[in-house]
Amino acid sequence: DQQVKQNSPSLSVQEGRISILNCDYTNSMFDYFLWYKKYPAEGPTFLISISSIKDKNEDGRFTVFLNKSAKHLSLHIVPSQPGDSAVYFCAASEDTNAGKSTFGDGTTLTVKP
Amino acid sequence: NAGVTQTPKFQVLKTGQSMTLQCAQDMNHNSMYWYRQDPGMGLRLIYYSASEGTTDKGEVPNGYNVSRLNKREFSLRLESAAPSQTSVYFCASSEVRQSWGYTFGSGTRLTVV
Numbered sequence: 001d002q003q004v005k006q007n008s009p010s011l012s013v014q015e016g017r018i019s020i021l022n023c024d025y026t027n028s029m030f031d032y033f034l035w036y037k038k039y040p041a042e043g044p045t046f047l048i049s050i051s052s053i054k055d056k057n058e059d060g061r062f063t064v065f066l067n068k069s070a071k072h073l074s075l076h077i078v079p080s081q082p083g084d085s086a087v088y089f090c091a092a093s094e095d096t097n098a099g100k101s102t103f104g105d106g107t108t109l110t111v112k113p
Numbered sequence: 114n115a116g117v118t119q120t121p122k123f124q125v126l127k128t129g130q131s132m133t134l135q136c137a138q139d140m141n142h143n144s145m146y147w148y149r150q151d152p153g154m155g156l157r158l159i160y161y162s163a164s165e166g167t168t169d170k171g172e173v174p175n176g177y178n179v180s181r182l183n184k185r186e187f188s189l190r191l192e193s194a195a196p197s198q199t200s201v202y203f204c205a206s207s208e209v210r211q212s213w214g215y216t217f218g219s220g221t222r223l224t225v226v
Contacts (some may be wrong), residue, residue, distance in 0.1 A: 004155075032211045043117070043203050044156070046214030085130050089155060094167035099211045100171065103155035 003027045004092050006104035010088050012043060014112055019077040024088030030092040033066060034101065038087045047088075048075070062064045080111045115139050119204050120220035125203060126194040126225045132191040134221050136204030144207045145187040145217065146171075148178065149200040161188055194225045 014021045016106050023033075031052050036044035049063045050057040050073070057071045061078045077084055090104040117138045124173030128133055138145065143164045148156035148171075162181040176198060178190045187206075191198060199201035201222050 006155075008147075008208050034212075034219075038213070039218075043205075043217030043219045044215075045217070049212045049214055051212060066165050074192065093211050093213065096168070098161060099207050100146065100158055101147075101211075103157075103173075105153065105155040 001005075002104075004090055004102050004104040006102060008087075008088055008107050009105070010108045010110070012110045013080050014113065015082055016017075016079045017077075019080045019084065019109055019111065021075045021077075021088050021090075022026065023073050023104055023108065024072075025092050027092070027094075028071070029094050030102075031095040032093050033064070033073050034091045034093070035062075035064060036089040036091060036103075038089060038106070044089055074088075078087050080109075081091075082111050082113050085109055085111050115142045117204055117206055117216050117218035119202075119221050121221060122219065123161065124221060124223050126223065128195060128225060130194050131192050132194065133191075134202055134204075134223075135186070136188060136218060138204075138206040138216070139185065140216060141184070142206035142208055142216070143184070145181065146205045146207075147177075147187070147189045148203045148205065149173065149202065150220075151200050159189065159202075178184075181203060191223075194223075196225045199223060199225045 034049040035047040038044040091101040093101040146161040147159040160179040204218045
């Protein structure tokens with residue numbers, strides 16, 4: 001059973017508009033939720049995280065929203081830029097589990113100029 | 114540059130051959146991880162090491178062994194490679210604070226023929 005799901009394999013947006021990437025989870029024991037960005041032939045890079053006790057975290061153009069009752073989180077990128085084109089992974093981890101994270105399958109974001 | 118270094122970047126093995134993937138980090142992180150990524154899928158945890166001297170199985174440990182040689186180095190060994198182990202392998206490290214996310218290496222692309 002996949003505990004972290006990204007149901008949209010791909011998303012295409014126009015430069016300057018908002019990108020919204022979604023993620024659902026099933027394990028209510030997760031304490032942290034994280035987003036990573038991955039370019040081809042590179043390792044993922046950490047983007048932003050949110051604790052399970054918060055509902056929003058913002059860092060520049062990136063904002064993550066958490067809805068615990070719906071077991072849903074989303075990453076908003078405003079405004080989107082062509083350099084944001086990459087695969088975005090949602091991940092979740094528990095405090096008591098040595099920091100190991102469970103990843104979704106990723107969403108490929110394409111930002112068109 | 115500080116970070117996680119993986120070697121080799123590419124490898125082709127014949128079925129039944131063995132090899133060791135090397136990983137080293139210079140950020141003084143306690144925890145280290147090995148993930149594999151198959152096409153169209155997320156990262157799946159193979160093994161992890163919460164601290165020097167400890168290792169534990171992740172989601173997909175069969176066919177692999179690991180060694181936490183010291184705080185810096187965490188190696189992954191394939192004793193008898195199989196075509197199902199064709200994948201991209203990522204090593205990562207992290208601080209205790211999970212909200213800071215992982216630092217990943219650039220990956221090893223392994224093909225077993």
